[in-house]
């Protein structure tokens with residue numbers, strides 16, 4: 185059934201695991217993810233960005249998610265707006281059937297972020313919808329960037345506590361060194377776990393923390409892309425061990441989009457390379473969907489630890 189993330193996060197805190205939040209943009213992506221969650225019996229967050237709504241249209245995505253819900257029996261699935269930038273898009277999604285929205289005021293000064301988040305929380309909570317907010321700016325730890333600059337962009341633990349208290353938000357995305365996309369680190373991957381620990385200590389007990397930019401940019405898919413005609417040298421993500429550690433410390437929602445894109449593209453590139461005579465989209469999209477399914481199963485089982493928790 186369609187659920188909010190409340191119960192999922194509560195159980196995840198008890199079991200010290202994380203829920204996967206996967207970005208959806210079309211039918212094959214949704215089907216691949218949902219098949220994986222069904223087979224793993226894992227609670228699931230399907231998330232939709234403004235870009236996804238623009239690409240596929242709100243109504244198509246909603247109908248695909250409705251189909252997924254009907255097709256997946258008792259599996260708990262939350263439908264979440266990813267990176268809502270203003271009140272209006274959050275309202276549209278709350279009114280339009282989402283059970284969770286993110287209001288991303290991370291670009292705003294502290295007080296403005298609080299005011300905007302509060303406004304969304306008020307509207308959402310009256311309608312039984314939960315809200316994620318973000319404090320700090322996503323940026324990787326580069327070897328040549330001074331500590332003082334990190335202080336400015338990474339989430340401040342005291343501010344995080346004040347933010348949660350004053351907004352009444354249900355979960356908080358933090359900046360500890362991850363970033364969006366396929367090029368997260370120039371040098372060795374590093375996250376500020378010490379900061380994460382201090383954030384956890386300052387927030388209310390078991391408060392759900394969200395990690396954006398959490399794709400691992402699996403070398404297997406980067407190599408496959410490059411081998412079959414792609415050109416994405418130097419792509420690098422968050423090692424899966426670091427995600428396990430984050431879940432251990434208190435991260436309850438792990439956002440994954442880039443790994444879906446890479447899995448699908450790698451499989452499609454390989455298919456078209458090996459079958460230059462194919463032109464029926466079902467032939468290569470099937471491989472893309474299958475690659476997504478296997479990758480998501482691996483994440484749920486071996487990284488997030490939420491298999492069998494549905």
Ligand code: G3H
Pocket residue numbers: 207233234235236266267364441442
């Ligand atoms: O946060 C970024 C997600 O990967 C969504 O990306 O805005 O291109 O859909 P998008």
Ligand code: 13P
Pocket residue numbers: 207266267363364365366395396397398399400439440441442443
């Ligand atoms: P990735 O680019 O690491 O997959 O991050 C996705 C994300 O944070 C969506 O909000």
Ligand code: ZN
Pocket residue numbers: 267364396397439
């Ligand atoms: Zn994000």
